[in-house]
Amino acid sequence: MPTPPLEPARDDPGRAPARALVTSLQARLVARLEEVGSRVGLPLQLSPRSWQRDEGRHGGGTRLGLRDTDHGGPGFLGPGLLQRASVNISSVFYDDVPDRALASATALSAIVHPEHPRGPSLHMHISWTVRRDGTGGWRIMADLNPSLPDAAQTASFRATLASLAGPLAAAAAENGDRYFFIPALDRHRGVAHFYLEGHDSGHFQADLALARRVGEGVIDRYAALLLRAVEGAPPPSVAERQAQLAYHTLYLFQVLTLDRGTTSGLMIHGDNDVGILGSLPARVDRELLASWAGRAPAPQDALVRALVQALPELQPSLVSDETKGRLAQVVREHYRAYPEALELQARGAVVPPTVANHGGGG
Numbered sequence: 001m002p003t004p005p006l007e008p009a010r011d012d013p014g015r016a017p018a019r020a021l022v023t024s025l026q027a028r029l030v031a032r033l034e035e036v037g038s039r040v041g042l043p044l045q046l047s048p049r050s051w052q053r054d055e056g057r058h059g060g061g062t063r064l065g066l067r068d069t070d071h072g073g074p075g076f077l078g079p080g081l082l083q084r085a086s087v088n089i090s091s092v093f094y095d096d097v098p099d100r101a102l103a104s105a106t107a108l109s110a111i112v113h114p115e116h117p118r119g120p121s122l123h124m125h126i127s128w129t130v131r132r133d134g135t136g137g138w139r140i141m142a143d144l145n146p147s148l149p150d151a152a153q154t155a156s157f158r159a160t161l162a163s164l165a166g167p168l169a170a171a172a173a174e175n176g177d178r179y180f181f182i183p184a185l186d187r188h189r190g191v192a193h194f195y196l197e198g199h200d201s202g203h204f205q206a207d208l209a210l211a212r213r214v215g216e217g218v219i220d221r222y223a224a225l226l227l228r229a230v231e232g233a234p235p236p237s238v239a240e241r242q243a244q245l246a247y248h249t250l251y252l253f254q255v256l257t258l259d260r261g262t263t264s265g266l267m268i269h270g271d272n273d274v275g276i277l278g279s280l281p282a283r284v285d286r287e288l289l290a291s292w293a294g295r296a297p298a299p300q301d302a303l304v305r306a307l308v309q310a311l312p313e314l315q316p317s318l319v320s321d322e323t324k325g326r327l328a329q330v331v332r333e334h335y336r337a338y339p340e341a342l343e344l345q346a347r348g349a350v351v352p353p354t355v356a357n358h359g360g361g362g
Helices: 015-040 151-179 204-230 238-257 260-268 286-291 300-310 321-337 339-344
Strands: 047-052 059-065 082-093 102-114 121-131 136-145 192-199
Touching: 015 082, 015 102, 015 121, 015 204, 102 204, 121 204, 136 151, 136 204, 151 192, 151 204, 192 204, 238 286, 238 300, 260 321, 286 300, 300 321, 300 339, 321 339
Parallel strands: none
Antiparallel strands: 047 059, 059 082, 082 102, 102 121, 121 136, 136 192
16 A cells, blocks of 8 residues: 655655655665575565554555564474564654644654574664754664674674764764663663664754665665574574573563653554554563563553563464554553653653654654
């Protein structure tokens, strides 16, 4: 299905070039993944699915992802390169809602979870947002998330980020380390983090070029690392599969209990629950997740227990589109009951207005 048309910007001349950028990055990431799949003999086909905000009155987007298959059981290795992938672009705008703090948001949000445990996962988010007062800024995020950390992989990804961002790299890495730390488990999600929030140098074209450079560079480096990890790799051992399952469980824990962007999107609307939770891996360890409830501070312990109940009673537990709908509702009900728990979520150096006002971009 085609992407809903981009509406004319009233006060945001950056919306059109930002939309062109995220569209090009979506195509680039999909092309690179397809190239890796072709090289290793694991065919890849990402299917489009469009969604609309408020029946299209306030924009929408198109997500390219794997079809929800719910295949397999314990130890199952799927037939393709990826276990789960979601590459979503969105353009939402509230030109007709003058009392809304967020005027518009144009974004790419991408997550890739390879099937083989030796393939690291990638998360990347690049967005341009404009507030009602006309001020705008970029959010640029990228992080490498391996189930089986590899020192060479980590060093290569960090070096790429440093070369792409120059003098901004150190602050972005520090901010990312802060955001992706999980206090209850005393560890990070991922091994290399990059997070610029509200970036506005005062020169839009220079900032647009930075966003493009980081996006393209991260995509190309990740594709190279993925190819190196899976090309000629032997079938995963039982221990490698278990490490992947445990890490994917940690990934779900971080996204659903700490991630402000995810919570923001779920709280403001129910138009795209499957897309917003597109970052969740396909399979998690329900018992391991349950064991972490006692380590989470109140009232997040109650949230973890409710998430466990929303998962199928299987081992591993399959996170289907239907399950995502249940998990989304659990998160909404929890923060409606405990709005103060939003203060327990992850934060970088700056809490973006789009999150603080529950106005996420998809």
